[in-house]
Amino acid sequence: MATGLTGWWRRMRRQLFLGPRWRQQAVFWGGGALIGVVAVAFAKLADSAYQLLQVMTGWSPWVMLAVTPLGFALLALLTERYFQGSQGSGIPQAIAARQVASPAGRQRLLALRLALGKIGLTLLGIVCGASIGREGPTVQVGASIMHVLGRTGGRRYEGLLLAGGAAAIAAAFNTPIAGVVFAIEELGRSFQQRNSWLVFSSVIVAGLVSLALVGNYTYFGQSDALPTGAGTWLAVVVCGVIGGLLGGGFSRLVILFAFGERRAWLAGILRHKVAFAAGCGLLIAVLGLLTGGATYGTGYDQARGLLEGTADPGFWYGPAKLAATLLSTISGLPGGIFSPSLSVGAGIGQQLSVLFPSVPPATIVLIGMTGYFTGVVQAPLTTVVIVLEMTAGTAMTVPLMATAILALGASRLVCPQPIYHALSHRYLSSAAERNI
Template sequence: MSLLSSRHTRRLKVHSARWQRRALFVLGGVVVGAAAVMLALLADRAQQAFHHLLLHWHYASLVVTPLGFGLSVYLTRRFFPNSQGSGIPQAIAARQLRDHGLRHRLVSIRIAIGKILLTLLGLLCGASAGREGPTVQVGASIMFALGRFSPRRQPGLILAGAAAGVAAAFNTPLAGIVFGIEEMSRAFEVRTSGLIIGGVIAAGLTSMALVGDYTYFGTTSATLGTSADWLAVPVCGAIGGLAGGVFSRILILVAGGLPGKAGRWIKRWPVPFAILCGLGVAVCGLAAGGTTFGTGYEQIESVLASGAALPWSFGLLKFAATSLTSISGIPGGIFSPSLAIGGGVGLNLSAIFPGVPVGAMVLLGMVAYFAGVVQAPITAFVIVTEMTDNHAMMVPLMATALIASSLSRLVCPEGVYHALAKNFLRQTRGTAEPPAAAAG
C-alpha cells in the first residue's frame, strides 16, 4: 500500500508541475500582450507629439532629434545597459547562455522598463525606429522574470516571450510562432512547442481584447494578374534582397567596431556619435518632407489603403534614416522601418511594371527587403500576408522572399540578428562559460 501511495503521490506532483508550467506560459502571454498594447498606444502618442511639434516649428528636428539621440544613448549606457538596438539579438543571446545571472544581464524587468521608456524617447524625437523588436525583448524579459515563480527552470520561456511579443505587436499569431521557430531558435522544439503556442494565443487574445481585431497595414486585394506580372517577383526579390543585405552589413560592421580612427572615435565618444546620427536623421526627414520620421507605418498604410503618393526618394531616405538610427546605439527596432523601406522600393519599381497594381508591388518590395535583412524567408512572407490579409499574394510573396534571402547572403553571409547576438554573447559571457545549446 505504501508503494502504491508513493507512486500516486509522485504522479500527482508531476501532474501538478505540468499544470503549473502551462499556467505560467499562459499568464506570461497575457502580461506580454498587455505590455505590447501599452507600448503600441504610447508609441503612437509619441509620434503624434513629434509631428505636432513639426507643424509648429518646421526645423525643430534639427535640434530635438540630435539632442534626443544623445540623451537616449547616455541613459542607455548609464542606467539600462544591453537595452540598445532592437532587442532581438539580446533575446537570442540569452537563450544560448546557461548561467541564470548572465541571462539576467540581457533580459530582465529593469531592461524591459528601460526598453519601453527609451524606445518611446526615440520616437518622441523622430527616430526611424519601430516598437516591434523592443516588444520581443520586453516579452522575453517578462517571461524570464515569471520563471522565478516556477518550481524548476522552464525551457522555452525566453522563446515563448519573444514569439508572444511579435504576435501581440503585429496582431499576427501565426507569424509569432514562425518567428520563434525560424529566427529565435532555428529549430522546432517538440518539448515546448505546445506551451509556446499557448503563450502566443494568450498574448494575441489579450491584444484583441484591448484594441480589437485588426490588420496591421489594413487590407488589400491587389494581386498579380497576367504571367508577365510575375517578372516583378525576381526583380523585387533581387533588388530588395541585396538592399537588405547592405543594411545588415552596415549594422554588423559598426556594431563590431569599425577599423582605424573612426572606430576608435565612435567607441570613445558614443554620445557625440549618436548626436551626429540624430542630425543625419533630421536632415533625411526634412529632405523627405517629414515622411521618414517614426516607424513608417502610416506612410505604407496610406499607400495600400488609398493609393496615396510618397516622394520618389522615400525608400532611399528611409534607408539612410533607419541605418543612422540603428548604428547610433539608441533602443529601437527595425521591423516596421524595414517594411516601410521595402514598400518604398516596391513603389519605385512600380514605374517599371505599370500593368501591376501598385499595392502588389508594395507588398513584393516589403517582403523582399525584410527577408533580405533578417534572412528568414518564411517569417517574412507569413508576416506580410497576415498584416495585409492578402492570401492571394502568398505564392508570389513566398517566391520573392526566397530569392531575396538567397541574394542577401551574397552581401551579408549571416542574418543581422544572429550576427549581432554573437557580440552580446562575447560581451556577456566572455570565455567563462562554454557554448551550450539554447534551452530557455
C-alpha cells in the first residue's frame, strides 16, 4: 500500500511540477518577470542618456552640429556591420519573427546579441540627439528574451513571441491593459484563443515587476482633460482628420525610404548609408538649434509639460518634432517612434488649441496625441488604451475613441498599409531570399 501511494505521489509530482505544462508556464512567467526588469532598466538608462544630452547642450547648443551628424554616421556604421536587423523600431522584426517558420530566420531577428545591440545603439542615439523612443526597441528585446528562453527549454511554445512583445509594452509604459490590446491588435492578427491566458499572465507578471521596481505611476502624469460640450466634439473632428492625415503621411514616407531600392532616384541616395545618416543628423541638429533643443530625445518632457500646462516648447514644436522623428527614422538607426509620435501629437494639439478657445488646452492636447498617434500606427484600440492608461484620463474615453476612428480613416487615405506590418515584409522578404 505504501509503495503504491509513493508511486502515485511521484507521478503526480512529475505531472504538476515537472511536466510539460509547468515548464511552459515557467517559461512564460519567468520571461515576463525578466522582461519587466529589463524594461525598467532600459527606461532608467534612457533617462540617463537624455540627461547626458542635456549636459552637452548646456555646454553649448552649437556642439550638436558636430555630435549629431558624427554620432549618426557612427551608429549607421555599427548597425550595418555588426547589428544588421536592429534598425528602426523593432516591432516589425517581432511581427516578422512570428511569421518566419525556420529557427535560423527567427534567430536572425531575435538573437540575444542583437537585443543587446539594440539597447546600446538606442541609448547612444538618444545621447546624439536622435528623436527616438525606447518602447519599440523594448518590444524586440522582449521577444528576443522569450525566444532565447524557448530555445533554452528545447521547445517552441506557441504565442511565446507574442507574449514577449506584449509584456514589453506593459512594462515600458506601465500599461498592462494596453499590452494585452497591443498583442491582439498589432502583433498578432491571428491571436490564438487557447494561448491567450499565457499571454495575459506574462503581461501581468511583467506589469507586477515594473510596479514593484518603480511604483504605481502614470507615464504622462494625471490629466485634467474633460469634454466640455460642442467645442470638444468639433476638436475631435479637426484633430482626428488632421492628425490622421499627418500620421499617415509620416508612415508613407517611412515605408517609402524603407523600400527605397525599388525607386532608382532614392536607391542612389540610400546606397551611401553612412553619409545619408550623417546628413539626417545634421538636419536634426539644425532643428534642435531652432527649437532650443526641444526636438532632441523622446519628447517625453515636452508632451507631459503640454498636458499639465507646465511647459511650452514653442508654437512650432509639433511640426519640428515630426520632421526630427522622420529624419531619425529614415536614417536607419535603431530607435522607436512611440514616444516621439505621442509628443508630436501633443504639439499638434497645442497648435490646434488656438481654434477652440472655449476648450481647455489640455483637452485638445490629449485629442491631438490620439489623432496623430493613431494616424501613424493605425491601431486605434491600442492608441486609446495607451493614452488613457498613461494619463488616467478616463473622462475622455468616448471623445478619444471617436478621434481614433476618424484618424484611422484619414490615415488610410494616405497610407493604406499599417506601418509596422508594411515594414515587417522587408524582413520576411530577406528571409525568403536566404531560404530560411
